[in-house]
Amino acid sequence: MTAVGELVIASAVEPWQTIGLQVSGGVARIGGIALRFVPVGADGREGVVSWGLVGSPTDAIGIDGLATHHLEEAPEGGRGHALDIVGFDHLVVMTSSLERTCGAIEAATGEPLKRIREAGVIRQGFHRMGELIVEVVESPQVTAPTASFWGFVWNVADLHATCDQLGPDVTPLPKAAVQPGRFIASVRAAVGLGLPLALMSPPSRP
Numbered sequence: 001m002t003a004v005g006e007l008v009i010a011s012a013v014e015p016w017q018t019i020g021l022q023v024s025g026g027v028a029r030i031g032g033i034a035l036r037f038v039p040v041g042a043d044g045r046e047g048v049v050s051w052g053l054v055g056s057p058t059d060a061i062g063i064d065g066l067a068t069h070h071l072e073e074a075p076e077g078g079r080g081h082a083l084d085i086v087g088f089d090h091l092v093v094m095t096s097s098l099e100r101t102c103g104a105i106e107a108a109t110g111e112p113l114k115r116i117r118e119a120g121v122i123r124q125g126f127h128r129m130g131e132l133i134v135e136v137v138e139s140p141q142v143t144a145p146t147a148s149f150w151g152f153v154w155n156v157a158d159l160h161a162t163c164d165q166l167g168p169d170v171t172p173l174p175k176a177a178v179q180p181g182r183f184i185a186s187v188r189a190a191v192g193l194g195l196p197l198a199l200m201s202p203p204s205r206p
Contacts, residue, residue: 003130065146
């Protein structure tokens with residue numbers, strides 16, 4: 001199975017530390033996935049700029065425009081956090097063509113498209129890659145000829161308690177998520193993480 005071992009993020013580290021993430025040597029770790037922070041480049045682009053794949057059957061360095069590198073295993077780094085994070089839920093990729101991007105992901109990683117969700121003009125495709133789901137979102141507002149990373153979602157053990165801990169300047173009150181029985185709260189853009197981050201209650205276990 002191909003797994004996401006790390007996400008390279010162009011962002012200042014301090015805002016992430018402010019919300020409780022422990023970063024050591026420029027690297028933090030959520031479960032088995034590392035977050036490696038790098039300076040924002042001359043183009044000013046922030047957010048996820050590359051993903052590192054473990055166990056990929058190909059050595060592709062670009063998957064429909066998604067910068068890609070390959071790892072033997074996820075790098076070590078800070079493992080602590082103050083948010084009671086259970087792990088990653090999903091990573092969002094934006095595209096102008098679900099078929100093009102999902103086809104490229106499957107061809108490069110061997111991980112099939114699990115399902116497609118139609119939500120009006122928005123279409124979502126889902127691939128499982130290790131600990132997280134890659135959610136590919138097709139939107140008419142996206143016109144670029146290649147895909148791009150957008151943001152991601154973490155599961156936290158007690159979402160309401162975490163939001164109370166962070167305070168209203170960081171997150172609003174949780175609201176019902178699309179998934180039945182789950183709740184979600186987005187970290188406000190003013191926090192300065194450089195990408196959209198949402199916190200979510202974990203899925204219920206049978």
